[in-house]
Amino acid sequence: MDPVTQGTLGAALPQSLARSERMGLAMLCGIAGGMAPDLDVLIRSANDPLLFLEYHRQFTHSLIFIPVGAAIVALALWGTLGRRIGWSFRDIYVFTGLGYATHALLDACTSYGTLLFWPFSDQRFAWNNVSIIDPLLTLPLIILVVASRIRRRRWPAVLGMFWVLGYLSMGVIARDVAEEEGRRLADCRGHTPALVEAKPSFANLLLWKTIYREAGSYYVDAVRLGSEPVVYTGSTVPVLDLSRDFPWLEQGSLQARDVERFRWFSMDYLAADPRFPDRIMDVRYSLLPNEIGSLWSIQLNPDAQDTKHVDYVVSRERGPGTFQRLWTMIRGRPL
Template structure:
């Protein structure tokens, strides 16, 4: 999730159990603990563009790391502020630990993938029940956390936790409903995929991206939930076949190994980009949920496949009318 939501939820949990006179301390420590795991984004390499993909949402997000992560946050807070204000270290540690504990579980609710059981498992957990940014989750939570701080009462923070749990639970219900519609779409095409996945579109729980694989192709569509679901038929792309798509690639080369790293990060949802030569895309994310145009991809170089890593590409380009089309889809209007 975005850092604002992480910090706010991180504050809500310790506030909900703190003594009224400690609400401010709980808020500060909870915000710091709730945001701290994302400091792993600083782990980067000038020569290996994919290194940050391996470490983001890795050890700092593992459930086993919570006690150590909380201790590091508490030490920083105690050294920077706590000693001068005579704050008890055990309280700082408790509040920071509660905030830290919310982070990975909230991240796992998105589609990105979180290594909850590192180092015992390399599985990336993605429950797909909330968008990475969702103001309907975040804004009420911010209001309740601030109300708790200003009133020195626990109940607004408790209500904030209940709101977050309820909203994320609603996301599970919506996700399952979108999967069911996705299965109906596949059945209508005469397909019988083993798995249909649904992922929320940007900042809402109404519009979903469905993905399934049939034979050697991925099928992407959008589903707007409601009394009568609206289906926005999408695009089809061939699954990645290295021998077909990149016949020049040495399968023992550095770039071939980078492709496997990108496949692991993308949880298998990769394909050759039909619009750019020698580019492989992660089809999970796109600005419009019925499109395959990726937000990120990797660029291969046939001339340096064993001497340089692949290049990492991020695309934020929007075609004409993209925002308007997305808003129309969220409202369930015809395109």
């Protein structure tokens, strides 16, 4: 989730439990604790572009790491501010821990994948019930957290927590409805996929991307929920087959191992990018939910497959009218 939402939710939980004279401290510690796990993005390597994919949302997001991560943040706050102002380390640690505890669970509600049970499991949890950025979730929460601080009362923060839980619950219901629409669409095509997944499009719970796998291909469509759901038929792309798509790739080579690392990160939603040679894309994400145009991919090099890691490519390309088309789909209008 975006850092603003993480910090605000991190503040809401300790504020909802704090006494009035500790409301400011609860807010500060909660914000710090709520945002701190994402410092793992600093774990990078100039020689290995995929290293950050392995460590982002890994140990700092594990549930078992919460007491440790909270202690590190609390020590930093106490050392820089707490001793001089006279704050109790115990209060700092408790409030920071409450904020820290909200982070991974909120991240798991997105589609990216979070290692909640590291080091006991490398499963990436992605509950797909909220977009990574959603102003309808965040803005009311910010207002309530600020009101709680200004008024020095718990109830606005408590209301903020209920708002988040209610919104995420609505996301679960919407996701399940979108998945059912995806199954109906597959059935109309004569397909019987083992799994249909639905993922929210950018910043809303109305428009969803549906993905399923059938006969060696991914089928990507979009559905706008409502009393009469609107389906936006999408695209198909063959599932990645290394022997077919990259016959030159040597098994066990450095870049072949990188492909498997990227496969784990993408939860096996991989395909050869039809637009770029020697590029493998993550099919889960695109600017328009009924299109196959990955936001990130890896670029292989047949001339350096055992001497150089793959390149990690982030695509921010958007054609003319992309956001207008997205808004049209969110409104449920024909394209």
